[in-house]
Amino acid sequence: MLSVRRFLNTIGPGTLWLVAFLVLPALVMLAYSFLTRVDLARVGPPWTLESWQRVAGYDALFQEWVGDNVRVLWRSVWVAGLSTLLCVLMGYPLAFYIARQDARRKNLLLLLLIIPFWTNFLIRVYAWILILRPFDLVPSLAATFLGMVYAFVPFFVLPVYSSVEKIDWRLLEAAEDLGASPVRAFLAGVFPQTLPGLVAGIILTFIPALGTFVVSDILGGAKTALVGNVIQNQFGQAGDWPYGSALSFLLMGVVLLGLWAYARTAGQKGLEELI
């Protein structure tokens, strides 16, 4: 039985911490998005919808729709989407390769996958400057893609691998015995079994790719700014906290909505599989 005291003793402190340092800051951010920029990094009354209008693509000065910001949002979505797709193409077969080795080799290959994964993120991105600069590819959108795929592919492979490892291969044999072509046998017998890992992997790749500013900042340059860069700028040089708040609240909203939809279909277990 769960008494109030037991609850407070176990779940209480951690939950309280998350409410204080995660939920409250999100609410402060929401409030700030309706306030006005008073000065560099200062906000105050009056309450206004201006920042949200700018998020929707209106120019604050001329009161007309220019769409700059919508273009940035759209670019962020497709850059993240394409990076995720590249991660899938690269990582999905790899997960199969690792899962089908004997135990010793498997452990070694996983270890080799985890080493770049746990190497400092900035260093992994920075190293691409060294490689791409002689080819005059920094800054460029191509470099951003390369950096993103490189940075996020291990996030994708690990959950897919854990799905592949649980595959019941007898289903593949059964499909083949029943006369299915290799492709059909794979699609009917194997692919569905990897779906939980595939979905988790896609979420774990797409979300950081959508929100990143480091990769595009270091490898992409100003012309290919993503929403993360615009947000960073509002809390740096531009000092426009209300606008930055509106943008990052939108980003958070999109992610939470996606997470909610995922929780609806994948349930409690699916949520926990994300770590």
Add this chain to the structure above:
Amino acid sequence: MKRTHPALSAWAWLVYAFLYLPIVVVIVFSFNDSRFGATWAGFTTKWYGNLFARADVREAVAHTLEIALLSTVLSTLLGTLVGLGLWRYTIRFRTGLTFLLVMPIVMPDVVMGVSLLMFYAFVRGLLERAGWTFDNGFWTVLLAHVTFQISYVALTVRSRLAGYGRDLEEAARDLGATGLKSFLHVVLPLATPGVLAGALLAFTLSLDDFVVTYFTSGSGFRTLPVLIYTNVKRGITPDINALSALLVLVTVVAIITANALLRPRRSVP
């Protein structure tokens, strides 16, 4: 060994080559005797000498380790309790609570960073009315790190315990153990591998974090990732190659050690 198509093997090796290319390049260039690394100008170790002579690097290393150690202790304590509670009790708002726990994991770190930045500014504004104030620095970074670590620890502990029923604990009580005793002798030993794995994860997340630290640290307090970022933004310095190579070495040693320690279970913490 099961059959793998030669094309699949070739693909796998290509992906591994892709994963290691930048790491190898950074290590090679850290020994390159040229300020602008595009061409090889001979072997040198002077960048390592430069690096060790830099007071700001030493200070950043110290800050990074202080934050990582302290935040890991705090988050392991809080997260383990949450994980135990999730495992032990039937909770009414279970899905809601899981959602809250998953939030810091999936929330883009830039959102977490800027919302904490504003939250600290908001709290500072309130305190200033009472005549108090604080600067962003050690404490603001510490609180931020604990916030993104708790969930990882809680969910790791919970998933480690998921296979065991509460009946084990009840059996201990039936055999005469008090609540505390059954906790210490039954629950805790079962949870320990999960707690260790969670703590390890929390520690490396803290070491690796750049974005949240960047927004919550203010100007006077720098951790290693923040230092690397500001150096890279200013232009390529060969010292950073040396630093990167050393960090890769540290990572490799740490992972191999962790893998050896946690051998009986899956090697992915």
